[in-house]
Amino acid sequence: MQLCRTPLPWHGQIQARPSVPQRLKSYSSFSIDPLLDEKALHGRMLSFIRGCMSPEVITALSRLAGSNMLPINCTRPLEGTLAAAFVLCQRANLVPALLATQPELLLSVLWILEQISSQYRSHLSTILRSYLDYARPLPRQKLYPLKWWRKEMLKWQMIVLHKASWRMHIEVERDLAPVLALMDGPGISHRLAALRACVWSDAQLRLAAHSRISRSPSPVISQRPVAAHQLFEVLRGKIICQ
Numbered sequence: 001m002q003l004c005r006t007p008l009p010w011h012g013q014i015q016a017r018p019s020v021p022q023r024l025k026s027y028s029s030f031s032i033d034p035l036l037d038e039k040a041l042h043g044r045m046l047s048f049i050r051g052c053m054s055p056e057v058i059t060a061l062s063r064l065a066g067s068n069m070l071p072i073n074c075t076r077p078l079e080g081t082l083a084a085a086f087v088l089c090q091r092a093n094l095v096p097a098l099l100a101t102q103p104e105l106l107l108s109v110l111w112i113l114e115q116i117s118s119q120y121r122s123h124l125s126t127i128l129r130s131y132l133d134y135a136r137p138l139p140r141q142k143l144y145p146l147k148w149w150r151k152e153m154l155k156w157q158m159i160v161l162h163k164a165s166w167r168m169h170i171e172v173e174r175d176l177a178p179v180l181a182l183m184d185g186p187g188i189s190h191r192l193a194a195l196r197a198c199v200w201s202d203a204q205l206r207l208a209a210h211s212r213i214s215r216s217p218s219p220v221i222s223q224r225p226v227a228a229h230q231l232f233e234v235l236r237g238k239i240i241c242q
Contacts, residue, residue, distance in 0.1 A: 030148055032129055047096035048086050049191045054103040059197050060110055060131035066203035071110075071117035076173060076180070078196060081181035084170050085109045092163035103142065104149060107131055108156035124150055135206040182203045 064070045065078055072080035088109050089099060098105055109126050110131075113186050114121035121127065149221065161168075170176065 001119075011191055024146070041182065042187065043100070044090070044096050044099065045086065045188055045203075047100040047189065048106075049195055050100045051103065051106050052082065052153075053198065054106075055134065056103040056132065057106050057110075057142060058202055059134050060107055061137070061199045062112075062202035062206060063130050063133060065112075065199055065202045066206055069121075071113040073117075074176070078191070078199060079180060079183060080172075080176055081110070081113065081174045081190075082182065082195075084113055086179050087166060087170060087175050088112060088160060088168070091165075091167055094163070102156075104152040105156045105160075107149075108153045109160060111153060112157060112160065112168065124153060128153070135202055135209060190192075 042165070052061070061070075061078065061081070064081070070077040070081045072084050074080040085106065089106075094105070109128055111121075111124070114127070128149050132149065134141070146154070183190065
């Protein structure tokens, strides 16, 4: 499976800047600082997963996962999507503090992946309504208007594209396989499992709510949202504490 680099729409259409293809280094650098060792790469991955545990990224991933619309089509689409997002963050040489604390940055990277995989996922207003469609109120949400999110995501999109030198082409064996191996490794695999549990819990809650609405117009009080909410908080607490 290959994701081909295509022009990305932004205020109409971004024209891909012509450049000489560059060979990517494997595993420890992903075309960033060649002095970055495995320990530093491990730390970046932990920061990346912590950032993905934000309510905004969980919501975006759960919407895509529940609708079978994750942009990476592989045997593990959720993990593959996360790995591809991490590759782009590495190519842009984004510092760990940004990865851990700026969900708008991670949403912009996810949007880039969606634009590469489908021409129908390029309109930002539609994307934002999907990404920020919370299944339930969550603590630590950034309760800003869509105008703020639009401005921030457009800004981060251009920063990522520029810093990554517009290299959006991703291959499974060359790019994703080393990152998936890192995710499945010691010190990270259990955090990835917690993230995966949060995403699917949110997706199941969303599907259950949709099913209840479609079956009956009358309000029904269910205990499932409470259980899912508690699961999210417990798992997210473990990620932050560890």
